[in-house]
Amino acid sequence: MKLLAEIDKVVATGKVVASADDEAVADIVIATITSGISASFYLTRAQAAVIKERFWTPERIRRTGLRPISPEETERIRVELGVRVANFRCAPITCACGHVYDAFDFIQQGIREHGLDVVNSVFSLKDSTFLQVNPSFTPICPVDDQKLIRTHGADDGFEYDCDEYGGCCYQE
DSSP, X not given: OHHHHHXXXXXXXXXXXXXXXXHHHHHHHHHHHHHTOOEEEEEEHHHHHHHHHHHSOHHHHHHHTOEEOOHHHHHHIIIIIOOOOSSOEEOOEEOTTSOEEOHHHXXXXXXXXXXXHHHHHHHTOSXXXXXXXXXXXXXXXXXXXXXXXXXXXXXXXOOEXXXXXXXXXXXX
């Protein structure tokens, strides 16, 4: 009963709650990615794993440049920004000024836009993961304040994922 009351509260805010098997949920998310529609999904870890397996193919990883961040960058994020990340992967973007926008810059921008508590909450999810599909997020170079544009794919944006945070997927 308590769970249904919580679902009722979420739906009352205008949000949808859906329930289906992992493959059906993955089909819905992949269809959303390819449609270009922007949406956010709270998924089980198993559902996120199915989506990542389908979306992050070896070819796509090679094409986008998605790569794990270094232990040094992970530590810098923890010490300087106060955010613990593990197994974070991203596709860095090089600004015209030469600065490489990477995970540190992304998380720092997220803190500026949403606050440290929100960022830490997303990275602290225990039983679920948060996946953004075709988000409107625009990376901004911290050196010259220029909007950064990917050199691959159809949209602007910064692609990333990790075990705790489902990450971000853009249509191509």
